[in-house]
Amino acid sequence: MNKEKILGFNVCTNSSETILKNIFKDYMNKNKVVIASLNPEIIIKNYKDKEFIKKINSQKYQIPDGIGIVYASKKQNGKVKKRIAGIDLMQSICAKSVSYNAKIFLYGAKAGVAEKAKQELENTYNNIKIVGTCNGYIEEEKAVEIINKTDAEILFVGLGSPKQEQFIEKYKNSLKNIVIFMPIGGSLDVISKTIKRAPNWMIKRNLEWFYRVLKQPKRIFRHLKLIEFLILVLLNKWKEE
Ligand code: UDP
Numbered sequence: 001m002n003k004e005k006i007l008g009f010n011v012c013t014n015s016s017e018t019i020l021k022n023i024f025k026d027y028m029n030k031n032k033v034v035i036a037s038l039n040p041e042i043i044i045k046n047y048k049d050k051e052f053i054k055k056i057n058s059q060k061y062q063i064p065d066g067i068g069i070v071y072a073s074k075k076q077n078g079k080v081k082k083r084i085a086g087i088d089l090m091q092s093i094c095a096k097s098v099s100y101n102a103k104i105f106l107y108g109a110k111a112g113v114a115e116k117a118k119q120e121l122e123n124t125y126n127n128i129k130i131v132g133t134c135n136g137y138i139e140e141e142k143a144v145e146i147i148n149k150t151d152a153e154i155l156f157v158g159l160g161s162p163k164q165e166q167f168i169e170k171y172k173n174s175l176k177n178i179v180i181f182m183p184i185g186g187s188l189d190v191i192s193k194t195i196k197r198a199p200n201w202m203i204k205r206n207l208e209w210f211y212r213v214l215k216q217p218k219r220i221f222r223h224l225k226l227i228e229f230l231i232l233v234l235l236n237k238w239k240e241e
Pocket of ligand 1: 108109110135136137158159160161163184185186187188189
């Protein structure tokens with residue numbers, strides 16, 4: 001993968017098509033990989049934490065899941081041209097999984113949501129193999145047990161950040177059959193239609209974050225981190241390091 005550094009974090013500069021192709025190469029070769037999503041909030045929260053950066057950077061995929069990342073790249077004449085929304089990549093993985101007969105597990109969100117998301121995905125992608133679901137409020141060890149009882153190979157984890165990343169880090173090796181791990185935040189809520197995604201015109205104009213603030217005003221505090229991020233970007237702070 002081609003990478004670029006933003007505040008110390010590697011970010012993939014490849015197109016989503018190339019990333020998708022490589023994910024399925026890893027699937028075929030049984031290379032265990034984690035697809036990390038990066039947004040300004042995660043970067044600001046952790047850019048001084050060398051251990052955290054090292055962990056994220058050691059992974060194969062870091063997706064630019066925030067318009068702030070695209071902007072930061074532009075400021076340094078970089079190559080990240082487009083945001084890749086985690087939920088879009090997840091759907092593309094689901095679509096492509098059909099021709100590989102790959103088995104999927106959905107873990108996270110409130111009781112019943114993952115099951116509803118399963119039904120929605122089955123309606124959308126004929127012959128998709130979703131071999132199990134589990135809500136995100138049971139003990140993690142129990143979830144690992146449930147996942148291990150299936151023959152799932154792709155695991156989507158929707159526990160919110162940083163819980164989902166920590167879960168993957170902690171149990172990656174215990175989840176023996178899983179090859180592809182992807183943290184997905186609140187995507188199961190959207191896919192199950194429990195929460196509505198922003199209208200297309202807002203997504204196209206990079207206003208999805210604003211829609212989510214309107215729906216959940218408490219999120220404004222999370223987005224205030226974007227201001228801190230932009231200040232660092234404008235100061236070209238990371239180039240000094
Ligand atoms: N969640 C969960 N278990 C927990 C905490 C959160 O399953 O212990 C779920 C929650 O129900 C929601 C998702 O994690 O579906 C977090 O969504 P959020 O919108 O906060 O994530 P983001 O997309 O912003 O990372």
